[in-house]
Amino acid sequence: MDRLSRLLLGLFLYALGIVMTMKAHLGYAPWEVFHAGLGKAVGITIGNISIITGLLIVLAAFALGEKLGLGTLLNMVLIGVFMDMLLRLGWVAPMTHWWLGLPLLLAGLFVIALGSYFYIGSGFGAGPRDSLMVALTRRTGLAVGVCRSSIELAAVISGWLLGGMVGVGTVLAAFAIGPVLQLTFRRLGFEVAKVQHETLDQTLRQMTWKSLPES
Numbered sequence: 508m509d510r511l512s513r514l515l516l517g518l519f520l521y522a523l524g525i526v527m528t529m530k531a532h533l534g535y536a537p538w539e540v541f542h543a544g545l546g547k548a549v550g551i552t553i554g555n556i557s558i559i560t561g562l563l564i565v566l567a568a569f570a571l572g573e574k575l576g577l578g579t580l581l582n583m584v585l586i587g588v589f590m591d592m593l594l595r596l597g598w599v600a601p602m603t604h605w606w607l608g609l610p611l612l613l614a615g616l617f618v619i620a621l622g623s624y625f626y627i628g629s630g631f632g633a634g635p636r637d638s639l640m641v642a643l644t645r646r647t648g649l650a651v652g653v654c655r656s657s658i659e660l661a662a663v664i665s666g667w668l669l670g671g672m673v674g675v676g677t678v679l680a681a682f683a684i685g686p687v688l689q690l691t692f693r694r695l696g697f698e699v700a701k702v703q704h705e706t707l708d709q710t711l712r713q714m715t716w717k718s719l720p721e722s
Contacts, residue, residue, distance in 0.1 A: 510629045514578055515585070517626025520618055522589030523599075527615030530599040531608035534674020537681055538636065541662040544671030554591030558584055564635040571642035574706045576632015583635050605675075612676050616684055620691035628697060632704045 508516075528536050535543055538560075539553070546556040561583035569575060593599065602608035626634075633641065636658065643654040659681060667673045692699065705713075 510631065513625045514581060514629035514631050517622045517624070517629065518582060518585045519589050520622030521626060522586045522622075523593060524615045524617075524619030524622055525586070526590055526593045526599050527618060528612050528676065528680055529594075530601045531612035531615065531676055532602050533605060533608045533612055533676025533679070535666075535672045535677060535680075536684075537659040537663045537666075537677065539666075540671035540673055540677060541666030541669075542671075544666035544669030547671070548669045552591050552594075554587035554589075554594070557587035557590060561587070561635040564639050568635065568638035568642045571639075571646055573638045573642045574632075575638070576705055576707055577710045578626065578629060578631030578704075579633060579635060579638060580707070581631075582626070608676070609679075612679060613683070613687075616680065616687045617691060619684070620688045623688060624691060624695055624697055627699060627702060630702050630704050631710065632706065 525536065525539060529539060529543075534540075538557075542553045542556045542560060545560070546553045549556075565575060565579060565583055599611075602611055632638075640655045640658060643658070644650070647654065663671075663673065663677065663681075691697075
């Protein structure tokens with residue numbers, strides 16, 4: 508599988524995992540609380556809010572000195588598009604009992620982890636929220652976990668105030684996603700730190716070079 512296919516597959520699986528956690532009806536994951544709350548407030552879909560939020564975060568990360576990649580931009584757009592498509596098609600049925608929702612929530616987190624494996628492994632750059640996390644870590648000197656937790660907490664509080672769905676699933680997703688990612692990556696033999704990400708400029712130069720006719 509080529510790198511672009513890995514990127515697109517990863518983003519689709521990531522969106523599918525998010526939809527699965529939403530359909531568990533135990534409370535949305537932190538960023539989906541914010542997206543759903545803001546979407547409800549302004550009257551547009553959660554996918555479109557995800558795209559708009561991603562754009563604003565990308566601009567903030569860029570202003571803080573982070574380099575952007577093709578994966579950053581496609582992450583910003585396609586996850587929202589895939590989420591709206593999956594919700595419209597109704598491929599994932601909503602759960603009506605917690606004992607059905609809990610397995611779906613956990614399965615969704617593993618699908619997100621698998622999507623992250625393909626998406627990050629493509630080497631096309633970090634997603635918008637990861638880029639902001641790295642930028643804040645560099646600027647503030649705080650630990651990466653502190654910066655990420657602060658961003659997630661701000662998203663949850665803002666989304667809850669706007670009417671987003673907060674529940675036990677929100678807490679479970681926030682605490683379980685780290686161990687789920689670690690377990691999935693270990694089973695797949697994937698080491699995130701060894702991935703060399705391309706900037707958008709590097710990707711465009713390679714595409715231009717490959718398109719030139721051979722002399």
